[in-house]
Amino acid sequence: MNDVIVDFQNVSRFFEEGRVRALERVSLKIYRGETVAVTGPSGSGKSTLLGLMGALDFPSSGEVKIMGSAITPDAPLARLRNEKIGFVFQQHHLLPHLNLEENVMAPLRPARVPLKEARAKSRELLDRLGLADRADFLPAKLSNGERQRAALARALINDPQLILADEPTGSLDSANGEVVVERLLRAAVGKTLVVVTHNPEISSRMGRVVQILDGRLIET
């Protein structure tokens, strides 16, 4: 339980040459097996925080370590993101010209997983998310909920240690939202899950809630 997955020390992130202070001196440790909800008003810095956890961005000052790796521009971040982190965004962000199956197996490409195996894995995940009969559909042909479930399948296909979800149910009705949350929680067993959410019902199902106000952290 004392395996540190996310380690922020005095992390600040500024934009527009320091005029926008999205995060200020945030220190935070998240351990293996934790499920964390991040809440706070719009524009308070939640997405910025999650982007740093997902090794998609660098701090302006302070230190970010994810599973022991310092997040700096010269670190092998692509590999870390690919193998250890699964990210679900507020929008589905599927590739529009690939069908669902191809989208879900895209993260397997860097590791050169053989096509047959990749396909089987992709099908299995889609099946578990109730999308078996949608595998060869393009994202444009699907409902919002189906797209978000497919995006979740893509985030989980490499069996990541750290699952990050930025308002994953924001654009969904409650039934689809429930499927996604359910699935996230199940995938997070023995792993680590961080969810940005406005929904108190979802926060209440997480082991820990972290609140952000104007770029500063308030633990509750």
Place this chain on the structure above:
Amino acid sequence: MMFKNLLRRKLRTLFALFGVALAIAALVALSAVTEGMLLQLKRLATDYRGDVMVQATGVLDPLFSQLPFDTISKLRELPEVKAAYPVVSYLTKVPRLGTAAQNDPDKMRYFLVFALPSGSALLKRHKLVAGNYFSTGMPELILGADAAHQMNLKVGDRLLLSHTQFSIVGIFKTGIRLLDGAAIYSIQEFRRIFSNAKLNLVALDLHSPKTDLTTVIDKINADHTELEALESAKILDHFRHAALFQNFANGLSIIALCIATLGILNVMMMSIHERTREIGILRAIGWPAGMIVKMIVSEAFLLALAGGFLGAWLGWAGTELLISSVDIGIVNALYPPALWIKAAVLTVSVGVIGATWPAWKALRISPLEALRYE
């Protein structure tokens, strides 16, 4: 995947593809024709050579040189000179089918004619495949095998040429298109038909070419300001037309290639701009930079390659069409392996150059920014 990306914007992709194809076609056609022409000229220069060639001073091209006939006797006086003989050539028109009437301008074609001294060593280089060489004092000519074939003429037929009815006494074949599409008759007949005609070049054979070559050239150039003596071996350098054409061809090819590169660059830049979000997604799910570069470069490559193949075919087909539609054998094309290698290398370069900047741009895309906005 790269196919899909290219196919997504069919029209734009087609545009770039045709850009590359046209550039490569221009390159292939121009190079093939230049190569063919140079070979013709080279073989012409080696076949029509004395040790020294003399032309009028300052002409752009030996074919435009005009000299009076007494030049020959002047040059024969030089002690080093073993033989001096005139070379004459001119362009005229003949009936497209040799025996047809000459009153319909549509049925006429351009025709290259040479006049050479009968019995000269130069004449004997035109190997006969039928009949005999012409004799002096008679309107007789020998006809190149290509011309005979095109005009459907054979030994014993007649050909109206320069207002004179010539009888065809022999057919020759040299393997040089320019010559095999032409006719040759005697200098004596030429001077009879055109009483105040000039000659084009004087070819000199020397007694001892190795030792006297530069002496003779210097002597002629010093004593006769109206004459320009050239070492035969270097005469090709003096076909300034050929050099000009070659420069022109190269210049045009370079411009075409630049345009093709810009075309690919444009397509790739636009495609990457449109796909900022997608590239951000690929980065976010952990595709390494190399894979993204590879994706972009392969797209550009595929585009360039398809354009290159199409262009090579267009260039070849266009050139062959052109050649078959031109009467005189001046236009000739040659496709040495080096030409195809050049085309291939340039196609690849166009692809690589067209992809480099877009690929670099793509790597600058921050995944977070790309995914931030709708």
